[in-house]
Amino acid sequence: MADKDISQAVIARLPRYFRYLGELKERGVERISSQELSDIMKVTASQIRQDFNNFGGFGQQGYGYNVNYLYEEISKILGIDRQHSLVIIGAGHLGQAIAGYTNFTRRGFVFKGAFDKNPELYGKKIRDVEVRPVDEVEDFIRENNIEIVVFTIPKEQAVPMAKRLETTGIKAIWNFAHVDLDVPDNIQVENVHLSDSLMKLSYNIDRYEKSLNP
Numbered sequence: 001m002a003d004k005d006i007s008q009a010v011i012a013r014l015p016r017y018f019r020y021l022g023e024l025k026e027r028g029v030e031r032i033s034s035q036e037l038s039d040i041m042k043v044t045a046s047q048i049r050q051d052f053n054n055f056g057g058f059g060q061q062g063y064g065y066n067v068n069y070l071y072e073e074i075s076k077i078l079g080i081d082r083q084h085s086l087v088i089i090g091a092g093h094l095g096q097a098i099a100g101y102t103n104f105t106r107r108g109f110v111f112k113g114a115f116d117k118n119p120e121l122y123g124k125k126i127r128d129v130e131v132r133p134v135d136e137v138e139d140f141i142r143e144n145n146i147e148i149v150v151f152t153i154p155k156e157q158a159v160p161m162a163k164r165l166e167t168t169g170i171k172a173i174w175n176f177a178h179v180d181l182d183v184p185d186n187i188q189v190e191n192v193h194l195s196d197s198l199m200k201l202s203y204n205i206d207r208y209e210k211s212l213n214p
């Protein structure tokens with residue numbers, strides 16, 4: 001089945017499967033039934049079977065799932081069986097925190113550059129990478145085949161920046177600025193808003209408390 005037929009809801013669940021399978025692999029577990037996976041992950045076994053059926057099942061009747069195979073297949077589907085190079089625009093608090101997080105590299109997201117418009121930051125090192133003037137970003141992207149650009153700039157700056165980068169060959173923007181970006185179809189945008197997650201948390205606090213005092 002082609003990826004385009006797989007719902008975004010299923011795709012959104014794959015990283016979690018990937019994480020759990022990675023842990024099982026590290027513990028030396030070679031195979032697992034959908035029921036066992038269901039018990040660990042607190043997802044119904046039928047949900048797991050349905051999700052994996054989107055990709056041809058991966059399982060064998062009476063055997064369960066081969067952990068290593070499943071892990072590799074999911075990593076291929078997620079495109080993390082290969083490396084992606086990325087740069088960060090906006091080397092402030094959030095930009096530096098993201099750039100400093102080495103685990104992304106383990107997943108194949110290789111941090112190649114950081115750009116800012118504040119001269120005081122030029123030359124500052126984040127891991128092995130020096131912050132450069134943002135005016136150099138287009139050339140840098142072209143010369144280094146950068147695929148992903150992380151936006152950690154103020155929202156007013158994000159829309160014109162996306163426009164500037166349209167013809168550089170980037171494939172995606174990981175957008176932390178609180179604004180929707182209108183880009184051509186060849187550029188994928190993933191918006192990340194931590195406050196959405198906090199609001200969901202707040203809702204769940206309320207819901208739990210109301211259930212105690214209906």
Ligand code: NAI
Nearest residue numbers: 090092093094116117118152153154155157176192193194
């Ligand atoms: P910050 O002020 O520490 O860093 C912003 C950096 O962007 C500064 O170094 C500034 O010089 C630079 N900058 C501004 N315009 C630029 C341009 N045109 N080109 C290059 N660099 C430019 O701010 P912080 O806390 O790091 O937040 C950055 C952005 O991320 C803000 O828009 C903020 O609202 C957003 N944010 C989003 C979160 C989310 O969950 N999506 C969470 C926290 C912040």
